Amino acid sequence: MTADLSLLTAREIRDGIEARDFTATEMVEASLSRVSTVEGDVHAFNQITPGLAFAAAARIDAMADAGEPLPPLAGVPTAFKDNMNLRGTNTTCSSRILQDYESVYDCTAVRRMLAAGVLPVGKCNMDEFAFGSSTENSAFGPTHNPWDLDRVPGGSSGGSAAAVSAGMAVLSLGSDTGGSIRQPGALTGTVAMKPTYGRVSRFGIVAFASSLDQIGPFSKTVDECGLALNAICGKDMLDATSVDLPDEDFTSGMREGVQGLRIGVVRDLLELEGCDPRVRDAVRATVEGLEHMGALVGEVDLPSCQYGMPAYYIIGPAEASSNLARFDGIRYGHRVPDAEDVMDLYLRSRAEGFGPESIRRIMLGTYALSAGYYDAYYGQAQKVRTLIIRDFERAFADYDVLVTPTTPTTAFKLGEKAADPVSMYLSDVFTIPVNLAGIPAVSVPCASIDGLPVGIQLMGAHFNESTLLRVGYAIESMSDFDPVPPLVKTGV
């Protein structure tokens, strides 16, 4: 009988393999078995990689057979967003322009996960080049939310979120530029962390906006989030923006409770129009719970954050327009076969290769950086960014952790916002300021409304991930939220 990955944690898997209760190979089989039952409906993956997974499993099993100590994430089926390079896979970014692009090297964060013993089960669907909040902007079709297949899983890391939520993987990595980990985390009931900018190497992840991008994990529990952080954090000589800090066990202080921690509810964000009152209430109830557990709760305003959205939609596309220039059909990627000259080759290869949202963002960014507009747009947006950083600095003088909902609503329906980019952009209104400030934040499931998960966003000062996990763990312990969606409970 095949194991149910929905019911196993990373720690249980590693210990179970070490104790010879089961094998790593059986974990791959469990993943593939779940894939065979739900992937047709969910479409979390662009590519399933049983060959890589079984090979990794064989190495773990050999270690277990030899009685060697196993690495901390040994045998844990893990999925990677399809913007992370991994040799032996294509890295498509869910774009036609990279449809056949084979990775020739490994992303540092992926390599570190593999070194920690995980089994790479596949590459996950995403909004093309991470442009989106629903995973509908994939050239290969949308991902469906395991909680309600008519709804989106969020995005852009929707495939990574859905893979964990549906029990096809136990852990996954996503990337977060304006909320692309936390927002799908909230919509799929998973724990989803964007670490401090510089905590995790960006080497090997196809860049969207270099000053905002950060890799982080999805998991069903807070403990597993900490274990994944343990694996991926740390200085990388290949990323000049990665930060050199002493190693840290992010799970060690997790169970210390919230007694005396100062928690600030961000009042002006919570009161934003467009936030579902039921979501607001769920977050308030969760904060009350923390207060009961001894946290000191107050309210704080972050007045500059209301400008975060427009600033983000200047800075993000500006950097993206430059980062995506390299997809030009010259050396790799989609190329029209019958170009008249080099300009024709550029124009048509890119027009055919990029989807509509990518083209929209490239045009936005190109415009914002153009001579005569730079100061009014990019320059101004950078000033807003500085003001937002100051807002947070002031708030963290008084509070250890700041709280908002992760998203204004629960998961919306496929197609519901696809025609209206601005309403889609608004689903990241709570998450974007975090990226602009470079601080860490985690989304933890705290309730469900009409059978759909609600996430609470916990934000901390730079490099204070451990405090976020401590609060997250407290929320997880008091919540009766069950992270396993009905889809996989009923076995379909």
Add this chain to the structure above:
Amino acid sequence: MSKDRLPEVLEKWEAVIGLEIHTELTTLNTKMFCGCPVAFGGEPNTRVCPVCLGLPGALPVPNARAIESTILAGLALECDISSWSQFHRKNYFYPDMPKDYQISQYDRPFCVGGHVDVEMDGAESVRIGITRIHLEEDTGKMVHVGGSEGRIAGATHSLVDFNRAGTALMELVSEPDIRTPEQARRFASQLRLVFLTLGVSDCNMEEGSMRVDANVSVRPHGQAEFGAKAEVKNMNSFKALHDALSYEIVRQADELEAGGTVAQETRHWDAGKKRTSSLRSKEFAHDYRYFPEPDMVPFTFDDDFIEGLRASLPELPDARRARYARAYALPGNDASVLSSDLGLGAYFEEAVEAAGGPEMGKAVANWVLGDFSAHLNAEALLPADSSVTPRKLARLVQLVGDGTISGKQAKAVFAEMVATGEKPRQIIERLGMQQVSDSGAIEAVVDRVLAANPEEVEGYRAGKTGLIGFFVGAVMREMGGQGNPAMVNEVLKARLGG
């Protein structure tokens, strides 16, 4: 020919020239933002990696030594070093640019200000301002196939070699202070010498590790506004720079005198046809959309760091020339030539040391700049590669100085040293060339010669003193060329005067 008309044109028109000099930091072990080795040529696309190929997800990591080299160059040229600096992205599409943006610098270059005093043979030196020195990455190389001379016009397809892509490239921009092609040539050549002295590049213009582009315009003397300028490219020697500027100045003056205008454009120097021509490739009005490179954090430099680099500066060419003139009492031109060739200068200093110290400087310089340089030229050797080591040359100079051999004999010995690699002493012994400085022996020969030529002796004593040459020649012949010429002269004069 246009070149001949330059002086005449410059009487009516003032040329305004600014140079942009790109220098590859070829002495670094690795490229600007990755660990690939730096070298010229090689099998195409063999010195590449995900970073310099711009593969998806790869990130640049700055080369600290490249930054230090650039700051060193700035310090050597009297620049101010920015207290903080950063890279920018220069966005444009071209197939030799794998990321379709170049990591370069924009409004925060490492070095600003600075100047070079260009020596102008006898005339007063000319100060040329330096606007900035910044660092960027080099592009790959395109090879166009099927057209003429590898140019893109008429080509059927193009190949790209990324071996050079990502090599650290230091760009120096001068002020438009240059007024003649000769000033431009000397300015560029003095910069090259500074970079060679600092050891930051091999500055090989033919291989493109030093590339000089020029902005040129002309205006009537006395006019304050600049004329429309052309940017001239593809000058891969100092001579080409001089010739191209001469041609371009005359061309622009002719154009204006004929009532035309000078187009603001890029022009290509054709060294074969000796003319510049407009690059008729489709020109786009470039908007490079510069913005700060987000893959790197800004750099800050404190005074300790900068002063540490300043303290590590080697002796610069100007200081070396002054020292040669002072310490070795060399005439200005000798000091200039020896200080402008690093290899020859080092050879010279070593030889002076071996010959016994600074008082031997002039004698050694004569040899180094004379027979030794001729030998290097004839055999296309670098000073360090000659079989005539500084120590052997020093010995030869000493043997002349102490009268063992004559200067004339020494030339023959030098030729033998070049031919056989033997030491001067061995050659002198082998050929029996020892100079006779024994006064008794010389007196005996002199007496014989005078006795054999009574008429000439009479003539000399009657006032035909020019006959001294006849007597010296006769004595030297008699002595097989081995008589000490100074002593022969002295003895002859004593005897004849008596």
